Amino acid sequence: MDDLLAGFAAAFRLIVTLDAELIEITLLSLRVTLTAVAIACLIGLPLGAWLAVRRFRFRRTVIATLNALIGLPPVVVGLVVYLMLSRSGPFGVLDLLFTPTAMIVAQVVIVTPLVASIAHQAMRELWAEYHDLLISMGASRWQRMATLILDGRRALLTAALAGFGRAIGEVGAIMIVGGNIDGATRVLTTAIALETGRGDFALALGLGIVLIALALIVSGASHWAMRTERHGRW
Amino acid sequence: MVSLLPLRLEGAALVRRGRTLVGPIDLDLPAGDVTAVIGPNGSGKTSLLRMMHGLQPARGRIRWSVPEAEARQRQAFVFQRPIVLRRSVAANLAYPLRLRGVPREEARARADEQARRFDLTTLLTQPAPSLSGGELQRLALARALITEPELLFADEPCAALDGRATRAVETHLARAASRTTLVLATHDMGQARRIATRVIFLLHGRVHETGPADAFFSDPQTEAARAFLRGDIVE
Ligand SMILES: Nc1ncnc2c1ncn2[C@@H]1O[C@H](COP(=O)(O)OP(=O)(O)OP(=O)(O)O)[C@@H](O)[C@H]1O
Ligand SMILES: [Mg+2]
Numbered sequence: 001m002d003d004l005l006a007g008f009a010a011a012f013r014l015i016v017t018l019d020a021e022l023i024e025i026t027l028l029s030l031r032v033t034l035t036a037v038a039i040a041c042l043i044g045l046p047l048g049a050w051l052a053v054r055r056f057r058f059r060r061t062v063i064a065t066l067n068a069l070i071g072l073p074p075v076v077v078g079l080v081v082y083l084m085l086s087r088s089g090p091f092g093v094l095d096l097l098f099t100p101t102a103m104i105v106a107q108v109v110i111v112t113p114l115v116a117s118i119a120h121q122a123m124r125e126l127w128a129e130y131h132d133l134l135i136s137m138g139a140s141r142w143q144r145m146a147t148l149i150l151d152g153r154r155a156l157l158t159a160a161l162a163g164f165g166r167a168i169g170e171v172g173a174i175m176i177v178g179g180n181i182d183g184a185t186r187v188l189t190t191a192i193a194l195e196t197g198r199g200d201f202a203l204a205l206g207l208g209i210v211l212i213a214l215a216l217i218v219s220g221a222s223h224w225a226m227r228t229e230r231h232g233r234w
Numbered sequence: 235m236v237s238l239l240p241l242r243l244e245g246a247a248l249v250r251r252g253r254t255l256v257g258p259i260d261l262d263l264p265a266g267d268v269t270a271v272i273g274p275n276g277s278g279k280t281s282l283l284r285m286m287h288g289l290q291p292a293r294g295r296i297r298w299s300v301p302e303a304e305a306r307q308r309q310a311f312v313f314q315r316p317i318v319l320r321r322s323v324a325a326n327l328a329y330p331l332r333l334r335g336v337p338r339e340e341a342r343a344r345a346d347e348q349a350r351r352f353d354l355t356t357l358l359t360q361p362a363p364s365l366s367g368g369e370l371q372r373l374a375l376a377r378a379l380i381t382e383p384e385l386l387f388a389d390e391p392c393a394a395l396d397g398r399a400t401r402a403v404e405t406h407l408a409r410a411a412s413r414t415t416l417v418l419a420t421h422d423m424g425q426a427r428r429i430a431t432r433v434i435f436l437l438h439g440r441v442h443e444t445g446p447a448d449a450f451f452s453d454p455q456t457e458a459a460r461a462f463l464r465g466d467i468v469e
Pocket of ligand 1: 250255256273274275276277278279280281282421
């Protein structure tokens with residue numbers, strides 16, 4: 001109980017004093033996760049739409065694989081990305097290990113299947129609704145996908161938010177490929193793990209509260225954006 | 235420009251799991267007619283229209299006088315259950331034009347104009363899915379006609395409408411018929427009499443009788459057609 005109260009006090013103190021380290025860590029968390037989610041959306045949303053409108057031989061296999069990849073343990077993803085990026089690995093020359101870029105790569109791998117799968121689910125329903133109309137109007141394959149993505153944007157936002165939630169709270173993979181280096185690759189989750197290990201529960205809790213607040217603010221903001229858009233655009 | 239029509243069906247049939255649902259049908263659809271496709275529920279009206287429009291993969295041959303991809307751009311379909319995009323009425327009207335690369339401003343202007351013609355002006359900014367059944371039908375028809383297709387399929391476009399709305403739709407169809415060949419599935423014999431110039435009477439997925447509307451209604455040749463027009467149950 002004391003730890004919890006101390007945690008809130010610490011969080012409050014850190015936030016009102018605009019603690020420089022906290023801000024740095026928070027900004028890096030946001031930068032890594034938002035970049036990763038943006039890339040995951042660039043891949044996952046069109047992939048989801050494509051899987052919805054195209055019939056091809058291995059479609060079911062691809063979808064099943066995608067769904068299986070959602071369950072991929074982040075630690076294992078971290079390990080594989082580590083091996084790829086390490087000096088002796090195939091991408092060793094890029095010298096990316098222990099950089100924010102490496103963390104972004106790991107998070108993209110973790111988040112893309114989730115985003116693509118949720119997007120596909122939503123696009124499939126919309127496609128069932130639109131199918132006859134779009135075929136009848138002679139929409140090209142690209143026009144079909146664009147229409148689905150545009151009209152399904154609310155569901156796609158949900159996909160992006162799920163991706164954001166998964167990425168911002170992820171610790172195993174980015175710990176391995178980022179190394180939790182102070183001032184370089186330390187983010188909220190790895191900092192929490194570190195402070196908990198050190199026994200500084202107050203600081204760890206403080207960081208945790210910031211993390212939760214961040215997740216809430218991002219999802220709240222995007223829902224708000226959709227609400228105003230709904231009133232404006234129709 | 236080469237005319238899209240005649241559309242020629244040779245042994246066209248719809249087969250699902252070994253069962254022939256519709257056909258085989260041999261049929262010529264020349265330019266200029268208003269063809270009413272009539273018949274009891276389940277006789278294959280919707281299937282025939284979908285097949286002619288190329289929405290349904292079919293056996294046999296369905297031939298346009300232009301390549302299929304081009305043919306698609308020059309015809310339109312109004313579905314029995316209206317399908318609208320989850321967008322505003324204005325965006326729905328502009329959509330077929332946007333697909334054809336018409337610039338946004340021009341598409342918008344033409345959508346406004348079409349809305350005026352179809353009495354949709356007050357609804358332009360509404361989300362299309364929130365319209366009433368009759369308004370949806372009107373929107374679907376207005377959207378189908380905005381590209382001025384050479385051929386329009388309308389699958390029971392008045393099924394959900396009251397008398398006044400039906401008249402309004404018929405007026406629009408009659409006006410469109412001066413430029414557009416119409417194929418109209420309907421179970422409303424009054425409507426078929428009012429606007430059709432040609433009739434295709436379907437029974438069990440086959441063309442049972444076909445001919446000019448006047449002749450068909452005044453002197454049907456088959457017993458089934460006579461029974462159907464009397465309102466008797468046709469087996
Ligand atoms: N894709 C399909 N798979 C299986 N059966 C089908 C399919 N499409 C149509 N049918 C069947 O084919 C028959 C003809 O259907 P269709 O919808 O063309 O009739 P209709 O004349 O339009 O009837 P209604 O007056 O009720 O609209 C029906 O028995 C229907 O159940
Ligand atoms: Mg029907």
